[in-house]
Every structure is written in structure tokens, then in C-alpha cells.
Amino acid sequence: MDTDVREPGGSRAAERTDGHTDEEAARHDDAMRAASAFGPVGVIGAGAMGAGIAQVAATAGHAVTLVDVAPGAAAAAVEKVGGALSRLVDKGRMPADHATAVLARITAAQSLRDLPNCGLVIEAVPEDLGLKRGIFAELADLQPSTTVLATNTSSIDIDDIAADVADPERVLGLHFFNPPPVMALVEVVHGERTAPAYVEHAVALVAAWGKTPVRCSSTPGFIVNRVARPFYGEAQRIVESGIADPATVDWILRERGGFPMGPLELTDFIGQDVNLAVGTSVWEQTGRDERYAPTEFQRGLVEAGRLGRKSGRGVYAYAADGSVEGAQPDLELAERLVGGPVATDPLARTLAMLVNEAVDLVARGEASADDVDTAMRLGTRYPKGPIAWGRELGFDRVARWVAELDAAYPGGRYRPSPALTDGSLT
Numbered sequence: 067m068d069t070d071v072r073e074p075g076g077s078r079a080a081e082r083t084d085g086h087t088d089e090e091a092a093r094h095d096d097a098m099r100a101a102s103a104f105g106p107v108g109v110i111g112a113g114a115m116g117a118g119i120a121q122v123a124a125t126a127g128h129a130v131t132l133v134d135v136a137p138g139a140a141a142a143a144v145e146k147v148g149g150a151l152s153r154l155v156d157k158g159r160m161p162a163d164h165a166t167a168v169l170a171r172i173t174a175a176q177s178l179r180d181l182p183n184c185g186l187v188i189e190a191v192p193e194d195l196g197l198k199r200g201i202f203a204e205l206a207d208l209q210p211s212t213t214v215l216a217t218n219t220s221s222i223d224i225d226d227i228a229a230d231v232a233d234p235e236r237v238l239g240l241h242f243f244n245p246p247p248v249m250a251l252v253e254v255v256h257g258e259r260t261a262p263a264y265v266e267h268a269v270a271l272v273a274a275w276g277k278t279p280v281r282c283s284s285t286p287g288f289i290v291n292r293v294a295r296p297f298y299g300e301a302q303r304i305v306e307s308g309i310a311d312p313a314t315v316d317w318i319l320r321e322r323g324g325f326p327m328g329p330l331e332l333t334d335f336i337g338q339d340v341n342l343a344v345g346t347s348v349w350e351q352t353g354r355d356e357r358y359a360p361t362e363f364q365r366g367l368v369e370a371g372r373l374g375r376k377s378g379r380g381v382y383a384y385a386a387d388g389s390v391e392g393a394q395p396d397l398e399l400a401e402r403l404v405g406g407p408v409a410t411d412p413l414a415r416t417l418a419m420l421v422n423e424a425v426d427l428v429a430r431g432e433a434s435a436d437d438v439d440t441a442m443r444l445g446t447r448y449p450k451g452p453i454a455w456g457r458e459l460g461f462d463r464v465a466r467w468v469a470e471l472d473a474a475y476p477g478g479r480y481r482p483s484p485a486l487t488d489g490s491l492t
């Protein structure tokens with residue numbers, strides 16, 4: 067960034083002292099002008115996500131009002147954002163005067179009535195339909211009819227949240243990933259009644275904030291939390307049925323699959339309770355589709371309080387310094403399993419079901435193939451998008467793998483998507 071930033075209403079210094087180009091400065095000025103033309107942004111809920119989203123919007127040049135009902139919570143969150151901005155300054159990633167200006171754009175408040183007329187309001191209160199529905203009804207009354215009303219929900223249907231809003235065409239999901247200032251991906255989620263013009267408006271805004279928007283419909287788990295289900299589920303079932311131990315499964319997915327973390331260590335990192343809640347929500351919302359049924363293995367961990375890294379024990383046991391205790395992969399077993407029968411090959415099994423899930427989402431018209439691949443690469447850091455991966459493996463081969471799994475484990479869990487063989491994706 068630069069020292070000759072023109073903040074809205076501010077003045078422009080004559081000389082450049084930061085080594086940045088005039089072109090960069092002009093781009094920054096354009097962004098500031100666009101933000102000021104779009105208008106203020108309201109953020110409701112100043113927790114982990116709300117504070118981060120407020121930082122993102124203020125950095126993009128918007129005046130932001132951050133509202134939290136808990137006394138002092140919004141002010142504490144603004145302070146937290148100040149700390150995050152200071153760290154960026156210390157690392158040389160933001161000039162000090164820019165950080166000061168960003169922070170000055172965020173106002174803490176305690177009531178929805180304290181919001182000015184906004185271009186956009188983003189709700190980030192806890193995942194509770196009744197709470198969110200009430201907030202949207204109130205926002206719709208308080209804000210002008212042109213204000214875009216967005217929710218950061220991870221799992222609740224957009225139309226349910228908009229149920230008490232008289233003009234639900236302006237309600238949509240903006241699903242940021244944690245932490246919002248770092249994660250590039252934002253799922254822009256449209257409900258049945260969201261008007262396409264609002265979706266395009268939100269997509270353009272998210273892109274102007276330097277994020278990567280993907281579009282999807284309000285389907286259970288949206289893109290990332292839906293397509294990622296088999297990554298966890300297959301690994302848990304493989305361990306549950308005694309095919310391989312967790313360390314060997316994780317090793318195979320990391321070393322043979324190229325995933326940054328194995329599925330079991332990843333669930334320990336996320337928290338077994340959090341991961342189980344997301345999986346259960348998708349399962350419930352799909353009418354308890356067998357494909358997403360929570361495993362006894364994971365339920366057992368949660369019931370035993372083995373929640374993962376945060377409780378010192380999950381799939382693995384952790385030492386005080388965070389290192390894993392006493393879990394070594396069995397490399398001979400790994401070599402025997404990979405490339406063997408699909409039912410006992412953790413990599414083929416996982417890839418088959420990831421590709422199948424992604425292809426199904428596209429076939430149902432819930433997201434485009436490109437958006438699914440972008441979402442999975444940015445949201446989960448998979449080495450390849452599942453559709454591109456399927457293309458590389460050959461959709462016919464993936465269909466055979468899923469059919470083999472269906473034969474080994476009948477009951478409807480392993481249903482090949484018709485799109486694997488109907489030629490629509492090749």
C-alpha cells in the first residue's frame with residue numbers, strides 16, 4: 067500500500083515515499099471511491115467471524131458499524147481488529163497511517179438501531195435460526211429497501227432466514243471462511259427467492275474486496291461443507307472397520323494424495339464436536355441420507371470428550387507442546403492398500419466419493435464445475451479441484467470405483483452420480 071492514499075474526504079500528499087507505483091495508488095483510490103459510493107456496511111455479531119468481516123470491509127474503504135448485544139463485545143472486537151492491523155504494520159504489509167485510517171472507519175455499537183443506512187448488512191451471530199430470522203425481520207424494517215441483507219450462516223437455509231422479510235429478494239448468504247482477513251474464498255449463496263441482480267451485486271463487491279466469490283444455491287452445506295463430507299467419512303469408516311489405523315490413513319492421504327493434512331488429524335484440528343455438528347446438519351437437511359450419516363467412531367470420540375487438539379486428545383493424543391504421541395503410520399500396510407481393491411484403498415475410496423459428491427452438486431445445478439473446484443482448492447486447500455481430478459482419473463473409472471464400493475457396502479451410501487457416465491461433464 068502507499069502513503070499517498072486518499073481516504074474519502076481526505077487530501078492527497080504530493081510525493082510518493084513508499085516505492086509503490088502511481089498505478090497501485092490509483093487502483094487503491096478507485097477502490098476507496100467505489101466503497102464510499104456503495105455506502106456503509108453493518109456487521110451484526112462481533113465474534114470470531116464478525117470482527118474479521120468488519121476488518122475486511124473497513125480495509126476495502128467502507129465505514130463499518132459493528133453491532134453486538136453483549137455489553138462491551140463490539141468495542142473489544144474493534145480493539146482486536148486494531149491488534150491485527152498493528153501486526154500487519156509490524157510485518158511491513160500495511161503502512162501505519164493506512165492501518166489507523168482502517169481502524170477509524172469501524173464504529174462499535176450495541177443495537178441494530180445504531181446502524182446508519184447501509185449498502186450492505188452482514189449478520190454473523192450464532193448459528194440459530196430463530197435468532198437470525200428475528201434479526202433479519204428487524205433489519206428489513208430498519209434499513210432502506212435497497213440495502214442488501216446477508217448472512218454468514220454455515221448451514222442454515224437462506225429462505226428460512228428470510229422467512230419474515232417482506233422483500234426476500236435482497237437476502238443472500240455471504241459465507242466467509244475463518245479467519246476472514248486471510249481466507250480468500252466467499253460462497254455467495256442464493257435462496258429460492260434471492261433476485262439474481264443482488265447476487266451479481268454481491269459477487270462484484272466481494273471481488274472488489276480482493277476475495278474470490280463462488281456462487282451456489284442454498285443447498286445443505288453449500289459447496290465446501292457438502293463436498294468435503296466424504297473426506298472425513300471415508301477415513302472414519304476405514305478406521306472403524308479395522309482396515310487401517312488413523313496414522314496410516316492420514317499418511318496415505320497426505321503422502322499419496324497430496325492433501326495438506328490427513329482427514330483424521332484435520333478433524334482433531336477442527337474439533338470433533340464442530341466437525342460432527344456440521345456433518346449431522348448436512349445429514350438432517352438431506353433427509354438423513356445414508357451418505358452423510360455420522361459415524362459411531364466420531365460420535366464415540368465426542369461422547370468421551372475426545373474433541374481433538376483443544377482437549378488434548380481426539381483421534382490422537384497430544385503432548386503439551388502439541389506434538390502427536392505414539393502414532394506411527396504402518397508404511398508396509400499403506401503400500402499394500404494403495405492400488406489394491408477400492409474397498410480397502412483409502413485414497414481411491416476418498417477420491418471416488420469426493421468426485422462423486424462434486425459431480426452430483428454440479429448435476430443438480432447447485433454450482434458450476436469451475437466454482438466447485440475453486441471453492442475446494444481455496445476453502446479446504448485440496449491439491450486439485452474434485453471435478454478436475456475426476457477428469458484426470460476419468461469419470462468412467464470413478465463410476466466403476468463407486469460401483470465397487472456399492473457392491474462391497476450395499477445400502478445406498480455409495481450411489482454413483484448419473485453425471486459420471488452421461489457425458490455431461492467431460
Ligand SMILES: NC(=O)c1ccc[n+]([C@@H]2O[C@H](COP(=O)([O-])OP(=O)(O)OC[C@H]3O[C@@H](n4cnc5c(N)ncnc54)[C@H](O)[C@@H]3O)[C@@H](O)[C@H]2O)c1
Nearest residue numbers: 111112113114115134135136190191192193218219220244
Ligand atoms: N467460526 C467459524 O469458523 C465460522 C466460519 C464460517 C461461518 N461461521 C458462521 O458465522 C456465524 C458466527 O460465528 P462465530 O464463530 O463468529 O460466532 P461467535 O459465537 O464467535 O460470535 C457471535 C457473536 O454474536 C453476538 N450476538 C448474539 N446475539 C446477538 C444479537 N441478537 N445481535 C447482535 N449480536 C449478537 C454474540 O454476543 C457473539 O459475540 C455463525 O452463523 C457461524 O455458523 C462461523
